[in-house]
Structure formats: structure tokens, C-alpha cells
Amino acid sequence: MSDGDGLYRFVFENAGVRGELVHLDASWQAMLKGRDYPDPVRDQFGQAMAAAALLSGTIKFEGSLILQAQGPGPLTTLVAQATHERSLRGLARWNDEVPADAPLPDVFGDGRVVITVSPDKGERYQGIVPLKGDKLEDALGVYFEQSEQLQTRLWLAADGDRAAGLLIQVLPSESGHEEDWNRIGTLAETVTRQELLQLPADQLLYRLFNEEQVRLFDPEPLSFRCGCSQERISDSLRALGRSELEDILSEQGVIEVDCEFCNRHYRFDPVDVEQLLSTGPQHNAPATTQ
Numbered sequence: 001m002s003d004g005d006g007l008y009r010f011v012f013e014n015a016g017v018r019g020e021l022v023h024l025d026a027s028w029q030a031m032l033k034g035r036d037y038p039d040p041v042r043d044q045f046g047q048a049m050a051a052a053a054l055l056s057g058t059i060k061f062e063g064s065l066i067l068q069a070q071g072p073g074p075l076t077t078l079v080a081q082a083t084h085e086r087s088l089r090g091l092a093r094w095n096d097e098v099p100a101d102a103p104l105p106d107v108f109g110d111g112r113v114v115i116t117v118s119p120d121k122g123e124r125y126q127g128i129v130p131l132k133g134d135k136l137e138d139a140l141g142v143y144f145e146q147s148e149q150l151q152t153r154l155w156l157a158a159d160g161d162r163a164a165g166l167l168i169q170v171l172p173s174e175s176g177h178e179e180d181w182n183r184i185g186t187l188a189e190t191v192t193r194q195e196l197l198q199l200p201a202d203q204l205l206y207r208l209f210n211e212e213q214v215r216l217f218d219p220e221p222l223s224f225r226c227g228c229s230q231e232r233i234s235d236s237l238r239a240l241g242r243s244e245l246e247d248i249l250s251e252q253g254v255i256e257v258d259c260e261f262c263n264r265h266y267r268f269d270p271v272d273v274e275q276l277l278s279t280g281p282q283h284n285a286p287a288t289t290q
Helices: 027-033 040-057 104-108 136-148 178-188 193-198 201-209 228-241 241-253 271-280
Strands: 006-012 018-025 065-072 076-081 089-096 112-119 125-131 152-158 163-170 214-216 255-258 265-268
Touching: 006 040, 006 112, 006 201, 018 040, 018 178, 018 201, 040 065, 040 076, 040 089, 040 136, 040 163, 040 201, 076 104, 104 136, 104 178, 112 136, 125 136, 136 152, 136 214, 152 178, 152 193, 163 178, 163 193, 178 201, 193 201, 228 241, 228 255, 228 265, 228 271, 241 255, 241 271, 265 271
Parallel strands: none
Antiparallel strands: 006 018, 006 214, 018 163, 065 076, 065 112, 076 089, 112 125, 152 163, 255 265
């Protein structure tokens, strides 16, 4: 694998179809660090992260896109966030053994996918579709059909080393390219999980579309970035109030907070808590991070 974390855009010349390919390598490893995800949970999580990166690339905005898959099944929650700065973070929660290579209802139960687009300027938009089909990409296909009303197809894959995804979509301003769309879709359908995970972008596109006129643009780098900080954790604790913080200290001796996204550990002893309660938001206690 000669290329790393990146969002690769490409267009089919004279066909009215565009595409994206995403590879998550170092960023994926950072999201897995310190996590003991079972393989089926890890793979579903990786597919969600690849999907969030792909979906954020279809929208021109400054802000964030959050993909949430939730249900009462053994895999209860997937959260994947991508921003216009191409930063990523996410988490997964489960409460029972998650079956491998099982249809979505067996994994999530009667669940749903929620896509939330939050521009820095403008109103937030949210789309919700049921978690039905064999794979997450099937449910997301329904989302595009209902919410974006653009013909779109996705292929997603993940393992312990990489998360990857491929998307093709009809250009919004184009019409009369149904034959091209069907042909390109048929070619893309031949992609394998192994190819998505192992082939560099240019080699994969050549393998799939070597008889098409494809223009591949320079990749946009992607990275893992968590928004937690000592300041934010301190502000959250301060909002609980003195009484509740003192109750926790009385029971536990210290207050410990773990970030679910990056697994960073924050520890506040009684002196730290007293300092954060006696100072303003700009002067936070020097909590220990690990």
C-alpha cells in the first residue's frame, strides 16, 4: 500500500459521473489505539468512518458531518464524525457478541442511521433511514436516494490495518447519462474487499475503469483529531456544581474522566477540583492527563 490517509476525488470525462475513494491508515490506527474492539465491531466501525469521510466529501460546507448508527441489537452505537478540515473521530459501543458478516438487523436490531450535517453558518440538516440490508452501504444507498435524490453507490471495507471506501455518484447538473451510469456501476460492482483495502488509489481505479476516461485529482489528507482538552473537561465538571463534585470526591477520592473518542484519561484530585471551582473558564485546574 503506497498511499496513506487521503480522500481521492475523480471524474469520468464526458459521462456525468464523479467518484471518491478514501483510505484511512494512520488515522484508523489512532482510533483503534487503546480500544479492545472485537473484530466484527472494529470492521463495522471502520466502515462507518470510511463512509463519513466519503459523505463529507459530497457536501461543500464548513462544519461537520456526523454519521450515527444505533439500535437495540448487540452493536448498539456507531458514531463517525468528519469535518471540512478533513479531521476524523468516532467510537463504537456494543453490549453482546456481534455476529460477523451478518445482515444489519442481526447486528443492530431494529435500528436506524442518522446523518447530521452541521454547517458553521446556516441551519443544521438531518436525514434518517432504517438500518436495513446486508451492509451499512445498503442503508446509506437508501439515504442518498431519499435525502439527496442523487444516484449514488458505495462500497465499504475495514480490517485491523485499514478502513476504505469507494463512492460513485451522478453529477447533480447532469442528465441523459443513464447508460454511462449503469456501465460504470457494473464495473464498480466488481471491486473486492481485498482490493479496497490493499490497492493504492491509482491502481484500484485502473483495475476497475481502465477502459474509461478517468481524471484523478490530488488527494486531500485525512487525520484523526479529537476535540477533547483539559479546558473542555474542566468546564464540563464546573457545570456540575460544587455539591455534586464534592459528593463524587467523597465517594471516590478523585474524579476521573475518560474521553470516549481518544481514550485520554483525565484525573482531578481534591486540590484540582477546588482550583477549577474557584477560577473562571480561562483558568482551569492542571489536571493530570494520560
